[in-house]
Amino acid sequence: LALVTAGCVAGTVALISWQNTRALEARNRELGSLVDVAIGVLESHRKLAASGAISEAEAKQRALAVLANMRYGRGDYYFVMDSQIVLIMHPTAPHLIGKPQLDLKDASGTAFNRDMQQQLRSAGVARVSYVWPKADSDVAIGKTSVAKLYTPWGYTVGTGVYNDDLANDLRSTIIYASIVAISLLGFLAILALLTTRSIVRPMARLVTSADKLA
Secondary structure (H helix, E strand, C coil), rough: CHHHHHHHHHHHHHHHHHCCCCCHHHHHHHHHHHHHHHHHHHHHHHHHHHCCCHHHHHHHHHHHHHHHHEECCCCEEEHHHHHCCCEEECCCHHHHCCCECCCCCCCCCCHHHHHHHHHHHHEEEEEEEEEEEEECCCEEEEEEEEEEEEEEHHHEEEEEEEEEHHHHHHHHHHHHHHHHHHHHHHHHHHHHHHHHHHHHHHHHHHHHHHHCCC
């Protein structure tokens, strides 16, 4: 029973770890696809300017205006920076436009934009995790952002989402896995008890019979 218990615990931990990893991977793919949508907006406007229909300056202005109004999920948005991590467009923080964000730190003191810049320079895409409070709260929670380079204009386009929904899903997984493990252990304990009784009682009767014969 001890070995079975250890196996159940190990299996539960493995299930929780697998579920969490799968959720994070899915989140990263989703964010990457969303950034691709934003890059598509930039590219369509660049082509419009290349055709001579509008100037490049107007194309950039229009594209940034479109991105500033795009929302998805729970009001999540896009941001645009240049290659030096100077903010070009941010719909919820317009007061930061034109200001360097390279040394911006989260609540834990991590300069996550520096990590983003390094990843962008080496791979053209970056994924960073950090802690940041929501607009209506002072409590910093986990957030994941994905950014990609748009080389023709030297833009860094990104978006990020808070991970509180993943934390809720993980808690649900832990509760479910724990219930399954406890139920299984309870069943095995009862089975072990019944098996023990099925062995002990015949043995007891055998011993009693032998004593009578003696």
